[in-house]
Amino acid sequence: MLHVIHILEVMLPLLYLGVFGLYLRHFLQSKDHGTPFRGTHFLYAALVLHVSYLTLRGITFHHFPVSSRAEFLSLVALCVGLVYAFAETRHKESDTGAFFIAIVAILQVMASLMVEDSTTHLILHENPVYGVHVIFTMFGFAALAVSALYALMYVLLSRQLKSRELGVIFRRLPPLSALENMSRLAATSGIALLGLGLALGHFVGLYIMDDFNFTDPKILITDIAWLAYALGLLVVKVRGLSGLRMAYFSLFGYMTFILAMVAVNTFSSTFHSFQ
Amino acid sequence: MAANLELNCFSFSHQNTDLAQRDALSFTKEQIELFVAASRMHWALEAAVLSTCNRTEFYLFGPARPALWEDVRALIATIRALEPSAIPRPAARSAEQAARHIFRVSASLESLALGENQILSQIKDVHEQILLSPGKSPVLERLFQFAIRAGKQVRTQTDLCTGSLSIGSAAVDLALKIFENFQRRQVLIVGAGETAETTAAHFTTHGAESFVVTNRGQERGRALATTLRAPFRPLDELPAALESADVAVFATGSTDFLINRVQMKKVMKARKHRAIFVIDISNPRNVEPDVGKLDGVFLYNIDDLEHVVAANLASRQGEIPAAEAVVQHMVNEWQAWHQAMEITPTIASLARFFEQVREQELSRHNSRLTDQERVMLEEFSRGLIKKLLHNPITYLKSSVENKTLRKEDLNLVWALYNLQREEQTDET
Structure with a gap:
């Protein structure tokens, strides 16, 4: 089993780099609508291997694979990859893949370089509910990040259209409406997944951790940040706001969330820290 | 001697004719069919016609003829009911230049509106017409296949056709x-x-x-x-x-x-x-x-x-070198295929000649041989011929791969063994 894990640790970054190459070529090339893009199949294959890798690691080392920085980075890479693959499949739009797969490849290269076969971990990391909490939370964050990146592309393309600088970005990026739809889809699913993840986190804290306290500032900050984003999204939906307003909301919402997380980790040296 | 087969193209386009002349020279589908059938019947030539609003071009492949244009002009005049003298002089290209031209046309490098897309579907139509026409046109069929590939590659690998021009x-x-x-x-x-x-x-x-x-x-x-x-x-x-x-x-x-x-x-x-x-x-x-x-x-x-x-126009013009590189690549591929095709009849005739000699010699001694000796001699003679043919065939094939094949080499082989071209059975 360990042998397979080691092989996958080498294979995954190489595979993601290869997929990134395919997506980059696809982005830079002229589009012939009759020619199917094969990169998506390679991405699916890489993601299946990635899920297998983390599952094998979990089984071999008897813990949920978030006990080290390497495992955390690898899980983030997988979540970003899966969320992007979902958005691409849903909207049949592969032109933006290079941007997302670049992030996935970098994260997995770092993870593979840092990874060790250590078996020391917290007892908490063996708890399945904790595991599900982590999965939902990570997917939520990944989806919000994907939404923010699409929003950034929207702003860039919109500015190019306004300023009549119809360069490479204009030619290669998908239309504004597609970017907006993908950003909206990622934001909505992200906030829902993150909400579930946080709720499970509270459950884990309440029933498993001895020193858990709802009034803990770091928990309050996280909850308030989530609530603010969710309310913002609701306002956007109810008022039917679209275009640049939706894009700015997604961008600043995500930045606010990241700042909140930085604050949370600054306050605490043990909570959500990695060995 | 190896027959001297030639690819020729006679082109009337916006570059060498005015609109009225192009109108007079444009061919309908039925007229194209007539032209193709007549070329095959009278001159044993494969023929294809590309007729669009901006160009009418005649592609012909087969045994070289000394006054091909004059013959073609007479045929055009008959089909279009024109005086031969009213038909202007076309842009005439042969061999590699003819192939390069159709690849450039397909890539829309020759189009009035640089990078337009319609020409590729028009070339696909010609290819389809070649496939559907009675009689085989293997060389022109392949030529237009290459042209379609050139057109597609230019459109996927370069930005020559992106951005609107109106x-x-x-x-x-x-x-x-x-x-x-x-x-x-x-x-x-x-x-x-x-x-x-x-x-x-x-x-x-x-x-x-x-x-x-x-x-x-x-x-x-x-x-x-x-x-x-x-x-x-x-x-x-x-x-x-x-x-x-x-x-x-x-x-x-x-x-x-x-x-x-x-x-x-x-x-x-x-x-x-x-x-x-x-x-x-x-x-x-x-x-x-x-x-x-x-x-x-x-x-x-x-x-x-x-x-x-x-x-958009400036951007398209900037893509011309990239498109030309695609065309050049396709010309190289075409030449390699065409040369390989040129040596195929030579190799086939050579093999046929050796086989005939082998069979003649065996039949001469047939009555004096036991069954066992006959089998042994069969095996021996086949092995011998295979070995004798190995070097000349390898030489011809490698000269195609290395692009060093000379027409004289082929002619020498035909002359040395007094090879005879096999009669072609034509469906038309």
Whole structure:
């Protein structure tokens, strides 16, 4: 089993780099609508291997694979990859893949370089509910990040259209409406997944951790940040706001969330820290 | 001797003829069929004709003829009922130059509008016609296959065919960069003149179905609305019409702004800042320029669109070297295939000659041999011939791979062994 894990640790970054190459070529090339893009199949294959890798690691080392920085980075890479693959499949739009797969490849290269076969971990990391909490939370964050990146592309393309600088970005990026739809889809699913993840986190804290306290500032900050984003999204939906307003909301919402997380980790040296 | 087979192309295009001459020389499908059949019957040539609004070109492959153009001209004259002297001198190309030409045509490097896409489908039509015509045209069939590949590769590997070259299609391209497609999108046409109608037609071609027409003159406005199967709204309802539109085309003769920043701001508030593409192709302008500064409003006037077209043309011209490289690559591939095809009959004749000699010699001694000796001699003679043929065949094949094949080498082989070309059975 360990042998397979080691092989996958080498294979995954190489595979993601290869997929990134395919997506980059696809982005830079002229589009012939009759020619199917094969990169998506390679991405699916890489993601299946990635899920297998983390599952094998979990089984071999008897813990949920978030006990080290390497495992955390690898899980983030997988979540970003899966969320992007979902958005691409849903909207049949592969032109933006290079941007997302670049992030996935970098994260997995770092993870593979840092990874060790250590078996020391917290007892908490063996708890399945904790595991599900982590999965939902990570997917939520990944989806919000994907939404923010699409929003950034929207702003860039919109500015190019306004300023009549119809360069490479204009030619290669998908239309504004597609970017907006993908950003909206990622934001909505992200906030829902993150909400579930946080709720499970509270459950884990309440029933498993001895020193858990709802009034803990770091928990309050996280909850308030989530609530603010969710309310913002609701306002956007109810008022039917679209275009640049939706894009700015997604961008600043995500930045606010990241700042909140930085604050949370600054306050605490043990909570959500990695060995 | 190896027959001297040649590829020839006679081309009439916008580069060497005027419109009236091209009209006179354009061929219908039936006329092409006549030309192909006659070329095969009289001269044993494979033939194909590419006839579009900008060019009529004749491709012929087969045994070299000393006065091919004169024969072709007479045939064209007969089919098109013209005086031979009325047919201008074509641009004549042969061998590699002819192949390069059709690849360039397919890549739209020879087109009047550089990078246009229609030519590729026209070449596909010719290829289909070759496949469907009675009798085989293996070389021209392959030539047009290569041409289609060249056209496709230029379109996927370069930007030669991207970006529109007319105001109307540039406007549509920009709109598609905002809305992806025109399903459930509403196009507001402000004006009812020729420009408005032409621009609306561009949108219709690209799938737009929902139009609204507004115009100062109700009669003309309603007429255009009827053509587009769209509702008509009087001009004073313009702000309300803008609230629901996704694309607004302004093409009126008005000398005043029909919409200003203050009015548009209200419109944008009402439509919750949903993106709108405003195309002002009026002269003087109908939309106050400051309207374009509002969030969600993408305002392009005639100058902007002309710049887009000019930039697209410049961008296409910048892609010419890349497209030429694709064509060159295809020419190399074509030559390799063509040379390989040239040595095939030689190798086949050589093998046939040796086999005949072997069979003759065996039959001469047949009566004096036991069954066992006959089997042994069969095996021995086959092995011997295989070994004797190995070096010349390897030499011919490697000279094709190394591009060092000379016609004289082939002729020498044919002369040395006094090889005879096998009679071709033709279906026609």
